[in-house]
Amino acid sequence: MNTALLRELAAVLPSEALITDADVLEAHRRDQAEWAPSGQPLVLVRATCTDDVRAVLRVASARKVPVVPRGAGSGLSGGANATDGCIVLSLMRMNRVLEVDPRGLLAVVQPGVLNAEVKAAAAEKGLWYAPDPASWEFSSLGGNLATNAGGLCCVKYGVTGDAVLGLEVVLADGSVVRTGGRTVKNVAGYDLTRLFVGSEGTLGVITEATLKLRPKPPRATTLVATFPTLSGAGLAVTDIMARTRPSLLELMDRATCRAVEAYKPLGLDVEAAAFLLARSDAGGDQGVAEIEAMARCCEAAGATFVTHSEDEAEGELLLTARRLAFPALERQGATLLDDVGVPLSRIPELLAAVEGIAARREVLVGTFGHAGDGNMHPTVVFDRKDPAALARARAAFDDILEAALALGGTITGEHGVGVLKQPFLGRQLGEEAMRVHRRLKGAMDPLGILNPGKVC
Amino acid sequence: MNTALLRELAAVLPSEALITDADVLEAHRRDQAEWAPSGQPLVLVRATCTDDVRAVLRVASARKVPVVPRGAGSGLSGGANATDGCIVLSLMRMNRVLEVDPRGLLAVVQPGVLNAEVKAAAAEKGLWYAPDPASWEFSSLGGNLATNAGGLCCVKYGVTGDAVLGLEVVLADGSVVRTGGRTVKNVAGYDLTRLFVGSEGTLGVITEATLKLRPKPPRATTLVATFPTLSGAGLAVTDIMARTRPSLLELMDRATCRAVEAYKPLGLDVEAAAFLLARSDAGGDQGVAEIEAMARCCEAAGATFVTHSEDEAEGELLLTARRLAFPALERQGATLLDDVGVPLSRIPELLAAVEGIAARREVLVGTFGHAGDGNMHPTVVFDRKDPAALARARAAFDDILEAALALGGTITGEHGVGVLKQPFLGRQLGEEAMRVHRRLKGAMDPLGILNPGKVC
Structure with a gap:
């Protein structure tokens, strides 16, 4: 099976796109969510164009092999963590800014371009690409899109999804769909753009994005x-x-x-x-x-x-x-980074709850974040070498998710669900919303090959 | 069949909710898209609560009867136009502002509340609900949500969808799903809120919305x-x-x-x-x-x-x-109102194309609109009593859609597809995107009872 799969991929991809080297695979097994589970990929594909992505998904569909799309690997929820026997599909060689249109106030980019590169390309034309996750210097636009990444300026200028006009997406069966377009407003049909943004590679693989630019404030x-x-x-x-x-x-x-x-x-x-x-x-x-x-x-x-x-x-x-x-918190020990959000009026209660959890679980928790959006990052710090400390830290991490839910909040404001928060999603959304998620997932990826085990 | 359906509805709804009076039905057959086709409804239901909506959808599902949700009837694309034998489901009696939370910067409203009433409720607490479709004084929030309505201020403050934090939606089978929440940022799962916003009642019936408020600028x-x-x-x-x-x-x-x-x-x-x-x-x-x-x-x-x-x-x-x-244009004759959008850089070309179409089709076209969003309303004016003029006007209306598409634009920036622009949707989106639309529609409404013939 494995040999046959590799042979089929080799038949449709340039030879340098296909990597089975154990060390390279090991380096592509996970993102920055150190404590989230990850499996052993069979092969890494470095796509250089949309056709490469299509080829991978056609083969994967035919063989019902999982595909885990991957950007810069800077994710914080394990959304890019491999599943056993999967194809890791890296988009990092699709890294061009295809167009900056200063009169149309837009840029067209490939998913492997870094956020910083988009900002730089816009700045060259005197314009601004607003979204600024803390990882902006090293995270890819594809990853920003897959997680609907936030940042510091989104309290005024919105999150990644607010800056997207349109997408090119390869679906599970290898077909290509274009969503949105180059217009600021567009209500022709369902908002497919927003459906793919934040879906963490579980509904399709984003291969191009048209982004909204603004004048610099x-x-x-x-x-x-x-x-x-x-x-x-x-x-x-x-x-x-x-x-x-x-x-x-x-x-x-x-x-x-x-x-x-x-x-x-x-x-x-x-x-x-x-x-x-x-x-x-x-x-x-x-x-x-x-x-x-x-x-x-x-x-x-x-x-x-x-x-x-x-x-x-x-x-x-x-x-x-x-x-x-x-x-600074990372220097004090291993970290488990929460990403909870609460209604604006309940920030003090969240902060008090986190203090209580830190005391009760006997862990250090440093809290910082985007207060104006009610999106905070309580960070549990613990001794990596002490298994008991890890257990207490995990318990504190979960307690913080519970506290956010109890305050009418969310388990993730901007990092995504990934595998790290997947067990809590149903608690937040409820059975009916989970059922809708599964229906949509089933409609878009009937074989369940796209980033299985993530989101829902 | 009809009698049985009415009997079943009567068994689960308050008697005053059920209307079969021919004049009332006639008044609920269509919205403001005068020239779009509309059918003959069997019954009008005036829902007063979510449970009424659930009851209607359960009966409609059991009998496979179409349901056409309806707000204030101010739509411009025939999105609320009846299909033959349907249940018209009016949400206008669910018209309460349930909550304004000035510290949480949000309001919770029912779908039958007018946009102006939301603005007024926010203003009472010194806050602002931004979205301002031209119809703001007489259009319902439910309709604004169903079409993802725009307006004049959205060039800076976004469209209706940008002001929605969460929804309660009744699905085709009568189950209830809550999407989003009360937080500004939220990436827990797929963006169901944005999927329902702008879906023109074809995926579910919105029964409550949590809206984002802002300080007045x-x-x-x-x-x-x-x-x-x-x-x-x-x-x-x-x-x-x-x-x-x-x-x-x-x-x-x-x-x-x-x-x-x-x-x-x-x-x-x-x-x-x-x-x-x-x-x-x-x-x-x-x-x-x-x-x-x-x-x-x-x-x-x-x-x-x-x-x-x-x-x-x-x-x-x-x-x-x-x-x-x-x-002013309406005073000059009957009107066919386009709602096209083009990339910002192509506005002059759109305006020139419209002038050419007006000359070629020998009709008057007045163009106005939201230039900063590239969203224009070329309005074809013609003599209602002259069938030849109507034919020329229809041809000009279609030509304008074609012109927008040729410029990389959209057939609708803010009014929705409805039945009026449905024949053009595939031209804009392409076969793959239409296939995705049908898959999503099939997943959410397998019996096809929700506003059939609209969008896709």
Whole structure:
């Protein structure tokens, strides 16, 4: 069977596209979700064009072999983790920006292009590709699309899906479908674009995307504030969101600030309960007015320290603490990174619940994230060598998912379900919605070959 | 069969929910797409709660009877037009705003509530529900969702789908599914919310929606400009979009300006080829800078007259011409309203093609619309009593769809496919995408009872 499969793939693909080297396969077994299960792939295919992808899916369909599509491998939920005997289908050699149309305000790209490369190509024409996951310098657009990746600026400018006009997708049987188009608005038929975006390679393989570009916004003003209580910080967040349009609104808790200070001393107040970062890119005196309104929200909510800077370099410096949050926590041990979301009004309750879980499970949890979207990353830190610590960490990770669900929230705001959160999906969605998922999956991939075991 | 069906419905619904009066049925046969075909319904059900909707769909499934969901009847594509022997399911008695949560920045509403009522409920808490179809004062939220309605402000704030956090939907078999939730970001599973939004009642019946609210933006500054050529106006549109973030960017052609002047003289230049209206709500000196940048774009593109006003009342006055566009054209005769979209860069070509079609088909076509989104409404005006004129008008309507497709555009930007544009959908989407549509439809509505003949 294996030999026959390889022979069939070899017959329809360039020889250099087909890799069975054990070390290379090992390096393509998983993404960054270290603790999620992964299987042993049979072969890696490095597709260089849509026809390669079609060829792989035709063979896979004929032989009912699972196909696990893969971008840069920077995913955080195991969405690209291999299943035993699968074909890992890498899209990283389909890495061209095919077109930047400055008058149409769009770019056409292949899935293996990095987010940073799209931004750069847009910037060359004086334009901006907005979505900015933390991984923007090393994550692929295909992966961004597959997970509907978020980021820091999406509080004002939306997530990856909001920047997609159209897609080319290869379906399970190797046929090719184009969704959407080059127009900003389009209600001709079902929103297939949005169905594929965020579907983690379980409904089709994205081979091209038409992305929306924008003019670059005015230079941002940056505000930082510290709070003696989590509830005060939460109150400030909802007030800021109800009164202004921040282009960034991030929160870090005490544990995270301490980890950052231990990693790179920046003079953060390690006694404060929470550290808030906000930006306005409204520009001119409106930007100043907006930052001042944000400052008033912080002061009214009990902030002990509030400052802001209109200087771009200084603003970047203020953002350093936030950028270091995850690396700093990673230096303290192994990590299990949650990605929960709650309704805006319930952020303080989430933060309090996480503190309780950390105490009860006797683990360190540093929480940071996109407060303006209610999307937080409580990060469980533990000693990799201690099996008991791993067990406690896993329990804490699950408790945090439960806490988010209890607050009417979501188990994943931007990282995706993958295999890591798959066991919790039904708890969030309910039996009826899961049944709809299975119906859609069955309609699009009747043989179940596309990234099996992910999402639903 | 008919008697048995009515008896079964009567057994599960309050008696006042069931209407068979011929005049009432006649009034519920169609929406505003006067020229689209419609059939003869058997019965009208006025649902008052989700359980009523469930009951109707259970009976309809058991008897394989078509169900045509219906909101305010203000649709423009025949999406609510009855099929022979169907149950027309009106959602207009499910018309409550269930909740406005100012700290969660959301509202929960039933489908029969008017867009204007959602705006009013949000405004009471100092917040804003953004989507503003031209029909906002008389269209239902359920209809807005079913068509993924656009509007004037969506050039900056997005369409209806961009303002939806979650839905309750009754499926064809009467089961209830909840999609999304109360969080801003959510990637747990497939984007079912976006699948139902814009599906025109063919995949399920929306019985509740959780909508995103925002702070009201700063007061807008309004600019008007006139252009001696369509290409100049088109150039100004793409320049404005590439350099600023207008909160409104609307265009009217000469035929439309003349119709408006004939209806209500406003002093429009009826010799100009195009009239452009733009707004900035950036606020403060940034708003002024943005309007000045827009003015420079207009002047560089050859505008013969450019002015702007920061006064709100004056701004509304300037917008009057645009608001009168369709009513003014309707006064000149019967109308066939197109809703095509093209890539931003191709607006001048679309406008030129429409002029050519009007000349060739010997009909009057007034074009106006959401230039900043490339979404235009060429409106064919003709003598209702002249069958030859109707034939020419229909031919022109179709020619305009063809022209949009030839420019890489869409047959519908915001009004939906309905029955009016159904024959053209395959031309736009291609056979593969149509096949995906049918697969999804088959998965969600295997008996084909939900609004048959619409979309696909």
